[in-house]
Amino acid sequence: MEVLVPFSPDRPKSRLSGVLDGAERVAFARAMCADVLAAVRAAGGDPVLLTTASAAELDVDAMAERAGIPAPSVVDDDRELSAAVNAQLAERRPTPEEPTAVVMADLAIATSASIERLLAADGDVIIAPGRGGGTNALVVRDPAFRVDYHGASVRDHRRIAAEIGADVREIDSYRLASDVDEPADLTEVLLHGEGAAAAWLRESGFGLAVTDGRVGLSREGP
Amino acid sequence: MEVLVPFSPDRPKSRLSGVLDGAERVAFARAMCADVLAAVRAAGGDPVLLTTASAAELDVDAMAERAGIPAPSVVDDDRELSAAVNAQLAERRPTPEEPTAVVMADLAIATSASIERLLAADGDVIIAPGRGGGTNALVVRDPAFRVDYHGASVRDHRRIAAEIGADVREIDSYRLASDVDEPADLTEVLLHGEGAAAAWLRESGFGLAVTDGRVGLSREGP
Known part of the structure; x- marks a missing residue:
């Protein structure tokens, strides 16, 4: 199954700016994306990077090498997320025989097992909800389905599918469900991550700090 | 399988004090607990309330009636969570034939299907991690296992099991994974809850507010 992985490399993850500087956010976002590409591939999916940059700008070969996988194909589209994904759905016309999946590039604790469950699930439209009402992953087997990632998209996607x-x-x-947007999300990566993103955080000095029974984030200088 | 549901009815859910007053927090915590008891029962489990109060103080019959289930048995133990759960594990001596489960009372979006997956999973110790490093549910099939809920308990439970x-x-x-501690968690209940806790929030005027593509919480006066 083709699995679109939307990835926007310009100024990624701005809500992490309190704990990571601009260059670090770029490196960390690339590590997360490499993990997702590897998990999709290990789950038997065929990842397609859907990105606002070109393959050359992205240095896709380096990202694939990091993920230990063949370089994925790249579709570049500089429109916003929903428009870019909908253009792909319109072009691919997914069916039960040839479904299309969409998996976000910041699911840093996704494993091949979790992606396998997604790809193997029955239904015309499969939604993996994200925390806060988002839609972190989708399988589409109906050519009429379109996405709308704005706002509480899990509700909108339920409605669009019903319509x-x-x-x-x-x-x-x-x-x-665990996309990485905020500093608190980094603790989840340290607790549950098994790939390049977790390794990047540890190499960058991050660790878990347990104070008064609550789990937080610590960082040591290099 | 006997499923311990620890529930502490005194001053529950203090981190919700910014959005719910004391009496509301008590009512909401009871609604969540009723939902968990109902989900455990629907999953084929035999819920046992492990509580710091007595059955009479708790008015367990009213809680069971709300959950539409027979009144669960009640074990009262006023020690802190880990000590109370460990006393039960020491007494019950769980084995593969007679396992014991522990499911927190604030899993307001747990469904019978998610509890069924937990109870049916293979292994001597099954952990359902919570956000922030907690352990929201456990199945224990080894009489030597003990809990330690303090801090990043998911790591401690992995270590204790390995030892x-x-x-x-x-x-x-x-x-x-979604226990309810903070106001942001209430949006998850509104998005995904199907029981008494979600109904209580709606009846109390809570709804979802989508601003600038982000999902938050709103409340209307009565």
């Missing part, structure tokens, strides 16, 4: 009469299911996965 | 040579597995469930 076209598609059978919609949800995947109950913490690993797929 | 006694127990085969430890983790359940990847967003519904089990």
